[in-house]
Amino acid sequence: MVEYLIVGAGFAGCVIAEKLASAGKKVVVIEKRNHIGGNAYDYYDEHGVLIHKYGPHWFHTNSDEVIKYLSQFTAWIEHKHVVKSFVNGKLYPFPVNRTTLNLFFNVNLKTEEEAKKFLNRLKIKFDGAPQNAEEKALSLVGEKLYNAFYKNYTAKQWGVNPKELSPSVTARIPIRYDENDAYFNDKFMLMPSEGYAKIFERMCKNKNIELLLNTSFPVPFEWKNLIYTGKLDELFNYKLGKLPYRSLKFVHKHFEKEYFQVCQQINYPNEHEYTRIVEWKHATKQVCNGTSVMYEYPVSLEIGKEPYYPVLSKESLELAKAYKKLARNKKNIFLVGRLAEFKYYNMDQVILVALKLADKLLAKN
Ligand SMILES: Cc1cc2nc3c(=O)[nH]c(=O)nc-3n(C[C@H](O)[C@H](O)[C@H](O)COP(=O)(O)OP(=O)(O)OC[C@H]3O[C@@H](n4cnc5c(N)ncnc54)[C@H](O)[C@@H]3O)c2cc1C
Structure with a gap:
């Protein structure tokens, strides 16, 4: 029997797998996609530009613990994340x-x-x-x-x-009274120097981790403890109803020029169907010919298929609470991460809850 089955190889799943495996525990990680990294996954496009497959991931945290932990798997690039908003034909620093x-x-x-x-x-x-x-x-x-x-x-x-x-x-709207034009105000505003995918590769390189890609939960083998990072409603076969999610459509373009826009992200609140255009090179500091950009369009889950953002309303929070109660009744099921907890978590927040759960599981043994 598998002692620890981890469903999902995003930050939540990989951090717990790495911590348990480093403490000598055997774990099996299953991931329904054909790659690890969850939504933070990045890769080089056909023009050789490093891009984020599931939307831009700007790293920021106030936690020394998160930086100390992740620095075992990556070096960092210092980077001030700058965002502007296009309003009435002009670019304004954003947040305000x-x-x-x-x-x-x-x-x-x-x-x-x-x-x-x-x-x-x-x-x-x-x-x-x-x-x-x-x-x-x-x-x-x-x-x-x-x-x-x-x-x-x-x-x-x-x-x-x-x-x-x-x-x-x-x-969550941040407001600044000074002229600081950094999007975040955290102690650490960084990007991993070789990208995110390398972090996950290094985390999972442990002989105690068996990784099964293209594999969805449920599985045809027995397990003792389930660490679940997939959708909460899916775990219970939607028996109380579906939790609402917003999805996204990404349109990628490449230009044979050094830069396309003045900063890594420009928001388009009003006239366009897309919400933002992201230009990767500003953030990754990659030196290469040409530049790739991504237009982000919010769409319904039926169209976009991937559940990106939980839609938080009184009703959806009540439903999530009812599902969590079902999970609490099963002593060997642990929910962690943005899908399983139905929460909007930043990467550092997910890493912190995953580290905490790994400690709890290890202390139990
Ligand atoms: C568009 C977008 C932009 C973001 N930008 C930022 C940012 O700039 N900065 C920041 O800090 N955070 C950002 N985030 C948040 C960040 O993506 C999350 O904090 C982080 O990815 C959560 O990790 P996770 O492991 O909980 O979930 P995920 O990364 O979603 O990983 C869950 C994994 O589980 C797998 N899975 C699900 N169900 C099953 C199943 N039944 N069987 C097998 N596998 C399954 C999925 O395929 C996925 O790989 C952004 C999120 C989105 C959607």
Whole structure:
């Protein structure tokens, strides 16, 4: 009998496999795709440019533990992730910072204090806590910025009116009062120097790990402990109903010029069907002829097939809770990762929960 069966070879599955295997445990990892790495998988396209197959993955974290752990498998490139938003024919720093406020409102805010006061006057106050994603955004940035930068982007991204989404969807909006134009404000903003796929290859290179690609759960052999990183509703054969997901369509293009756009990511909230254009070379710092870019279009799960983003609403969170309760009743099933927990996790967050679960499993033995 297999002692540990791990379903899915993304960050959640591979971190746990690596930790258990390094402690001498035998594990079997199954992965339904023909490669490891989950959604962080990258590869060289036909023009020799390193691209991310399932959408751009910019690495950032405040966790020393995550950096220490991953640095066993990769060296890093320091990289400031810069994103701009195309609004009314102009490019603005995004997330909104003091430069965005000055350019958009044609004002001259000189200090953080001035910017804070200015933004505070724009914010809309609600009686009680904001009830949905629109109210949450209005409470953070006010109507004008919301309409220009967030409203259509959110509607396009999720395929529903922001009023129907949980406040947590827009609660993540970062606002800067200085002129810092880095997309994230974390202690570490990096990219793996040889790409993500190499990290996974090195993690899985352990004689105690048996890796079965093109293999889906359930499996025709017995197991003692199941570490499951696939879709929560699928595990229970959708018996309580389907959890909603938003999918994506990626259109790749190549140009015979050094660069296509001024930074790694430009958001298009309003006029276009796509939400963003990403140019890989800015982030990977790859030196090569030509450049490849990717246009990202949000689509329904029926069209895109891959469940990229959990659609968080009151109803979907209730349903996920009911499925998790079913899992808790089975003492040898452990749910971990963005699909199994029905959570929007960044890579570093998944790594942290996976490390914690690996420790718990090892302590149990
Ligand atoms: C478009 C997009 C952009 C993102 N950008 C960033 C970013 O810039 N920075 C950041 O920190 N995070 C980003 N993320 C989040 C990041 O992708 C996740 O945090 C991370 O991939 C989660 O790892 P995971 O192992 O939980 O899931 P996944 O990477 O999805 O891995 C799960 C694996 O399980 C496999 N699987 C599922 N069901 C089964 C089954 N039944 N049998 C066998 N195998 C199965 C899947 O094929 C998959 O390989 C982004 C996510 C998306 C969708």
